[in-house]
Amino acid sequence: MKNFKIILIAILVVGLMQSCTKNFIETNTNPNETENAYPYQFMASAFINSVSANMSRNRSFNNELMQVTVSIGDGDGKVFRYDFRRSWADYIWGAHYSEITNFKEMYKKAMEPVTFNRSYQAIAIIGQVWLYSILTDMYGDIPYSQSNLAGDSLIVEPKFDKQEDIYFDMLQRLDSANTLLQIKATTETIDATNDPIYRGDLVKWRKFNNSLFLRLLLRVADKKSLHQDYVLDKIKTILSTEKDRYPIMASNDDSAILRWTNDGAYVSPFKSTRAQDFRAVALCSFFLDYLRDTNDPRIDIPTYGTAGINRMGIAPVSGNYVGVPSGYAAGSEDYSKMSYFYSFDQNNGVNSLQTEPITGMIMPFAELQFIKAEAVLKGWIEGNIEDHFYSGVENNIKLWIPSWTVTAKEHLEKSDREWKDNVPFAEKMEQIHFQKYQALFMADMQQWYEYRRTGHPILPKGKGLQNNGEMPARMYYPVIVQSANPTNYKLAVQQQGPDEINTKVWWQKP
Template identity: 30%
Template structure:
């Protein structure tokens, strides 16, 4: 009897186990969790990731002497002309992790899918923009093997020279811009242009124009050919076409976020920038700046004592640490260095401010230079120049209504500061500097290419170089991908702030 009971018990367990296992896979499958993602959303992640990192405020924007901080530690950078590898890696990490990783994956998924042809070419354009920033910042970088650790298991990518990278960037931008098809599928999920293919074309050709102009000193023949191609393709020439990231409370502007948080009272407009705008009676100074009159501390920088008045703004002199800034403020009769002018964090530097990748103003000024060089034959230099100045002044009002400049003020400025053909390149370069305010990577690149604006070397006594020409490689790359990094350094030059990138002649 005992054996029979044991047998019945074992059979019951087996039957029960079989019943429990029935449809087990189906029951344990999450039917609401995504198993794939539309590559259009990955492109959106790459677009969002294209916003300029906070590190550009410490380095690139400081190099061109628009904004600096007197503080050291994490904020050491162009304020002291010293290497700070805790910050120089910001753009590297941001672009490889948030842009290149996504664009390379999207391209690998849809390259052979004719139904997503437009998305493929849009992705190539965003990727080209990211790589242009990376190579302009560091020089040689992983290009062909960069960002494919997941898809191709290349974890130690080879570095490519800037000359090789630019050759391929020009090819990519030329092909992608030309191939975008308004009759093809419209990618309505696109957060940059809502799938407007003609605007994407203009964006692509605008980047091609920028790439061509980068070669002006190192390969003028190729530069002229590329610029002509971009111009004929059609570049951004209205503010409604500007390639800008529209930030909101969920996806904030990194620079604006920094200036509205822990570092709100630590960054100031520089003396060279403020004085240039003031010397021209430029209406952009009150549109950009705010001074907190009588402020002796950060908490005293309140809207109640803030003023936009141009005659009140005083820029912080270059080359000061915290103690130096205290003395400089005292020498100028200010209550403290907290009374130096700042980029207004409630208008242009708010955390929801747009992040401009390419603008009509920048394009007009590049076309003015191209016309001056004789590389294009349509239009005249003065008209392009004036259009560039006008477009930037109008652009400020698209960021915040409080920074709007009246048409009458714009006309008065152009009348009082007329274009002078004998100083064409200088005037164009100076206006490009102002037009690229808060676009650190582009202002930094154009400054090195053209030599404008004409700036005095940072006088800080502990500086490592007079002018910063590139940023240094991340410590993580040096320790992990050391063989390829050393090969790049051997070919390019020392991994320091003084070494020039290929096109910087």
């Protein structure tokens, strides 16, 4: 009997150790899974949690690197000086791999005979590709083909796939999702109450799928590879030769946004931030000066409770909008009184980004217009660059202020920022990507990814920049990966290069 108890305890300990190991890496099993689960039960929480994680890193990491904000201070670990700790790497890795598990469970349930639904299958694919793309663009080579399989295949140490292979597979999966949404039966609808993006509108889901398809195609289109012909041909197919087969976003109404209603689970993660903490981060002069000099209407502080009027809500200093130069040298200046994003104050009737519904940005329609402009500029499709350029600018502002009636051309001409066609290629790229940078405000790390791809917009470099003034090319791998998956971590480093912030990912390399 005594020996039996010892054996039983040993089995339990081994089981617990295995469970703990699984919880430390990206191959988590889903604690909410039940035999009777339905696809829609995974959908809302997966998108809400993913968008919330993106908003956190957008505010604290992307915005600091890309000169939207400056977290004023002279200490170490300041991202705006290209100085950040390895611990920064853990958050997005853990958050997104966890939600990939939910999207995979959603797909599995949508494949079962009782709950078969090609619409949910397609959305589950879109969710996975969206998160995998953020991960691989942040870290480079990542677990992909073997990730999140601990529950099914007991793979607790997944291999790291090459980014080139990941990208080609993601593109094919988006192609398959478009087909699923095209051939679905009329009965294969989705539950609108559990769809936080499009409230059950499958036509818009298909448009988003193909617009995301274009985002990823563009990211690798200039990369010489075995798949470049496929990539360029697919861009032309979607934008030119087979538009009916690949519908894309046509207006701001099609933008992929998780809108915060401040009801139930749909409460912006910004709202829980203390007012003094939300205001503590200053606006960077690179971002703010453009809005000020063009008299951009979005910087006004909105009135609480006014329906249909969105604003960034930027606080002036002594009546002026004053920003902080990014990368300033520690101890060089006192920047304690500068403009900032205003905080929510219901008592004083003031709204702000803390409660703004459209901060749950996934992909705005304006981004698609700038994708088209670049595709025309590079000769991949025919069209008028100027039309796409102004459409991107106009729809970016109208996303925030639908009632805005000034044309983009009129708006930009007042500050001599209208489209200039009689300039070199590089200057045209700068015009497109400066405005695309504005349009990607709040869209996870897309400003950083696009800058790494193109070198635009041209960012000023302060004297206090670390890392020899070089924009980081990737994020470190999380420390836990080195201990929980050491063999594949070492192989990934051998395959990609040193686990350092200056090691370029595949699509950045010459």
